[in-house]
Amino acid sequence: MSDAAQPSAAEVRAAAEAVKSALDRHLAAIEGRSGSDDPAVYAAFDELAAAAEAYDELLYDTYDEVTPFEIPGSDNLPAYAGPAEPSALSVLIRRDYTVADPQRLLSQAERAAELGTAPFDGAREAAGGGGGVHAALGALFGEYEPDEIASRHQEFGLEEGDSTLWVCAVDEPAEPGEWLSAPFDQADPQQVVCRFDVSSLFDEELDSDDRDDEPLGALRRER
Incomplete structure (x- = not known):
């Protein structure tokens, strides 16, 4: 960014003041909320996230510094x-x-088939073709819950x-x-x-x- 396009120190200060005001509104919304899912709290959260993001960007553009805040997903x-x-x-x-690792995938699919609940036939013989991988995936996801596959993905190739x-x-x-x-x-x-x-x-x-x-x-x- 060129010097001419850089935000001024006054703009950074104004953005910091906006964060402070948004923090006050967020806290006030929480203190006065009508329930655990009060829309006013959600709105104050989004306002605080936007203000913090704007300040963070101006701070970086002007001073090459960042804040420790990570308000997610704003x-x-x-x-x-x-x-x-x-x-x-x-x-x-x-x-x-x-x-x-297609070979590991096929091997694990054969093992799943041996448990008797997942259909799979001839995985090793079909290792060179897409049908073998398709069948292996069907066998694994038919035998194991998705969360278990996620936790053991390396084991399954x-x-x-x-x-x-x-x-x-x-x-x-x-x-x-x-x-x-x-x-x-x-x-x-x-x-x-x-x-x-x-x-x-x-x-x-x-x-x-x-x-x-x-x-x-x-x-x-x-x-």
Whole structure:
């Protein structure tokens, strides 16, 4: 950034004052909240997050310094617009993997098949074809819970990628089979109560001397 484009010291000071005011409003909203999910608290949280982010950016641009604050996810999701006290929830989970060791994957799938509950036949013979990997994945995910695969992914020849978990409020419980044909189409970011992201990108940012625009940390948003 050129000197002409740099924020002035007065702008940084004004941003700091905005953070102080937002802190006062946030505390007042908490002290006067009507319940555990008071929308006023959510609004004050978002205002504080925006003020802190603006101050952090101005501070860095002007003085090449940063704050110790990590208010997660302020720019990743819109303001919460769901019910104050949700009576039903949807939990949306995405986990990405790469097949790092196909032979290990096939071997583990054969072992799962031996347990008698996961269909799999001839994994080693099919090691060179996509069908073998497809069948192996079907056998593993048919035998083990997704959380167990996540905790044992290296054992299964998988390399963990990014993951995210959204807890969303819904107006009423879904009818059996209602959303099975398109399970993620109705996800509404404004209904997200809390969100947790995990990515190696965050570790790289923490280890880097360069400052990215994204907030650091595995937790992206928590209400």
